Amino acid sequence: MSILFHSLRILLVMVTALATSSCGFYLRGSYNLPDEIQKLSVTSFDKYGILTRKIKRQLLFHGIDIVPPAEGVANLHLNSESYRESTLSLYQNMRIAEKQFNYSVSYTVMVPKKSNYTFSITLSRTYLDNPLSALAKSVEIDMLSQEMRIEAAKQIMRQLTRLNSYIEDFERTEIKEKNLRKLYQGIADDKTVRTIETHLYNKTKVLEGNSFSSHIVPQADTDGKNIITESDITP
Numbered sequence: 001m002s003i004l005f006h007s008l009r010i011l012l013v014m015v016t017a018l019a020t021s022s023c024g025f026y027l028r029g030s031y032n033l034p035d036e037i038q039k040l041s042v043t044s045f046d047k048y049g050i051l052t053r054k055i056k057r058q059l060l061f062h063g064i065d066i067v068p069p070a071e072g073v074a075n076l077h078l079n080s081e082s083y084r085e086s087t088l089s090l091y092q093n094m095r096i097a098e099k100q101f102n103y104s105v106s107y108t109v110m111v112p113k114k115s116n117y118t119f120s121i122t123l124s125r126t127y128l129d130n131p132l133s134a135l136a137k138s139v140e141i142d143m144l145s146q147e148m149r150i151e152a153a154k155q156i157m158r159q160l161t162r163l164n165s166y167i168e169d170f171e172r173t174e175i176k177e178k179n180l181r182k183l184y185q186g187i188a189d190d191k192t193v194r195t196i197e198t199h200l201y202n203k204t205k206v207l208e209g210n211s212f213s214s215h216i217v218p219q220a221d222t223d224g225k226n227i228i229t230e231s232d233i234t235p
Helices: 002-022 050-061 134-160 163-201
Strands: 039-044 074-090 096-111 115-128 213-220 226-233
Touching: 039 050, 050 074, 050 134, 096 134, 096 163, 115 134, 115 163
Parallel strands: 039 074
Antiparallel strands: 074 096, 096 115, 213 226
């Protein structure tokens, strides 16, 4: 009996997990968000818009601390949202039968000392365009707009997880460029030293006001390199 009860309990847990995953439910903090955006300011083309409020709600739900804009704090800026309708099918009398409703969102995430990352989201839904029920059509469009704003806010949260790979790529590139700068600087310094040495090897000096002249005669040392010595010649 206990074995049967244990099996039923496991089955119930599995069914519950499948149900929550299929309906789009996510555990709080389940997204692998970068440490750089654990504190985030949110700005928008429409400060009090519905989309702005829904995005802030999603951020808070997933443990992001929303703070005022400040230097050194990551920022999510909503650039724009737009709607567009297109015809999908017609009735026999050439009236519009079915339309597609497209919704697009663009936003930019600024990570201090890293870079700016711009994302876009495009969603689409279809609906029947009944010319005899204009009011019902207006209500349906409003419902579609609300639904797609909610879905856009969820997709923004999923897209923010991509910042991990983008930030890692940026840091790797920074390390490579830093190493290259060090390498080029070392080569430049080496060329400067060689130029000075070459100039010294070929230098001829005449002492004025003396009864003898002194000049530099390159000679070879045991390593085959040129060394500088002076010899005095009396007239």
